[in-house]
Amino acid sequence: MNQSLCKRKNPTCTRISMKLVSHSRGIRLNIKKKLFVALGIIGIGCIVLIGYSALRFSPEYMLRIIKYGNSDINDYGIFPARKINKAEEPFYYRKTEQINGDEFVISYQYGNQEKVEALNTLLEKSGTTAFIVIANDQLVYEGYFNDYDRNSINTSFSAAKSFVSLLIGLAIDDGSIQSVHEPITNYITELAGTDFELITIEDLLLMRSPISYKEGKFWFGDDAKTYYMPDLRELAMKRTKLAEGTDGNFHYNNYHPLLLGIILERSTGKAVAAYMEEKLWKRIGTEYGASWSLDSEQTGFEKMESGINARAIDFAKVGSLILQDGVWEGEEIISKQWLQKSTIVETPLNHEEYQNSFLADRNTGYGYMWYSVSNDENYDVYALGKYSQIIYVSQKYKTVVVRNGFGNGEVDWWPDVIRNLIEQLHVQ
CATH class of the missing domain: 1.20.5 (Single alpha-helices involved in coiled-coils or other helix-helix interfaces)
Structure with a gap:
């Protein structure tokens, strides 16, 4: 129209x-x-x-998933926890001339970029909360960032697994556990009469058991279950199954520390946190108390895969214990033999058995829940948790570095940054 x-x-x-x-x-x-x-x-x-x-699963599990979502460094506030008392006589590192973090320059990798930054600037912008350097038993750098201070609590995330390794060694030292070659069913009898009898304590420590583990998949995945389920004992003993065709290959598996926690409870007759307080924490001059997060008040089982909450300066003392071959102030805390066996891996992970090329490319080994990398005739070893919670020990340079943070920042691999810093420190 x-x-x-x-x-x-x-x-x-x-x-x-x-x-x-x-x-x-x-x-x-x-x-x-x-x-x-x-x-x-x-x-x-x-x-x-x-x-x-x-x-x-459980209503509480789903409530946690919906309410809290992805894990972060403040999660120690959402879980109940078991207290770990400090040493009766705290040890204080002797301070010497401090590294000037505004002038000390660090080079590091981010994707395809080679980056250079002053130490303090890098730490501030990367989400670091605490950074400590102990060289030759002297405190040469202690920095806190992003509203954290010396009294602030940092959570371990998966660096807790390295503590689990220490506790297994301590239990072997005192006779509570006979050997890493024992089948886990000697202690977890509920799994006797099944193929779980073929799994040894060492298999769990090395992350080489055939226990099935599937990452991701939201709350159906094992990452979420092992973090948020309110009964981790039941999860580990009754809801795990064996995978086929693993052939003893490395597979990072959060069920392993849970099962090791059950073994520790049953072999020592103590809660894991109480055993750690008695055998480790109170014996290495810790300045502060700590805690170990629990799955729930009802079951009261330590979150073995992630949940140690402490101050950075006391994490450094664990590193110093490793550096000193298990001896603290003249007293043997843990046997040198155990530390050498558990931390040093002469054969690094390879591409055939482990799909994470990131670690394989860096010639990184994985021992009894400690990472290691060769450094000339020595080895650097480190505990590592999410967002790069690190306790790094360099035998060659007699140096311990602790890094805590709420993110990685624009850094591909913090162990590389720390190693670079240590090497520069000892060239000067």
Whole structure:
């Protein structure tokens, strides 16, 4: 119809316009209705899925998943915890001339970029909360960043696994556990009569058991389960299964420290945190108390894979113990033989048995829950947790470095940064 005619009061035009408007409104209403229905279906689906998951796992587990989501360094505040008392006589490192963090320059890798930054600037911008350097038993650098200070609590994340290794060694030293070659069913009898009898304590320490472990997949994955489930004993003993075709290959598996925790409880007759307090924490001059997060108040089992909460200066003392071959102030705390066996790996991980090329490319080995890398005729060893919580020990340079943080920043691999710093420090 001619547009000029429709500008005049034409009944036909008016009727057509009204029909077009009505039709347009109908289309919009129909789209809104379909969208509303689709969103309703999605919402119902989510509710059904969450409800199913709550029945399959536990309501508390799903509540934690929804409420807390991804883990962060403040999670020590959301879990109950078992207290670990400090040493009766604290040890204080002797201070010497401090590294000037504004002038000390660090080179590091980020993707394909070679970057250079002053130490303090790098630490501040990378999400670091604490950074400590002990060289030749002297405190040469102590820095706190991003509103943290000396009294601030830092959580270990997976660096806790290296503590588990120490506790197994201590239990062997005192006779509570006979050998790493014992089958785990000697202590976890609920798994006797199954193929779990073929798994040894050493298999768990080396991350080379055939126990199935699947990363990711939201709350259906094992990462989330081993972090948020409120009964980790039950999870480890009753909800694990064996995978086929593993052939003893390395596979990082959070069920391993859980099973080792059960073995520690049953062999020593003590809660894991209480055993650590008695055998380790109170014997190395710790300045502060610590805690070990628990799965829940009801079951009271330590989060073996991640949950040690302490001050950075006391994490450094664990590193010093390793550096001193298990001796503290003239007293043997843990046997040198155990430390050498558990921390040093002469054959690094390779591409054939381990798909994480990041570690394989760096000639990194994995012992009894400690990482190691060769350094001439010596080895650097380190405990490592999420967001690069690190206790790094260099035997060659007699140096311990602790790094805690809430992120990695623009740094590919913090152990490389620390090694670079140590080498520079001893060239000067």
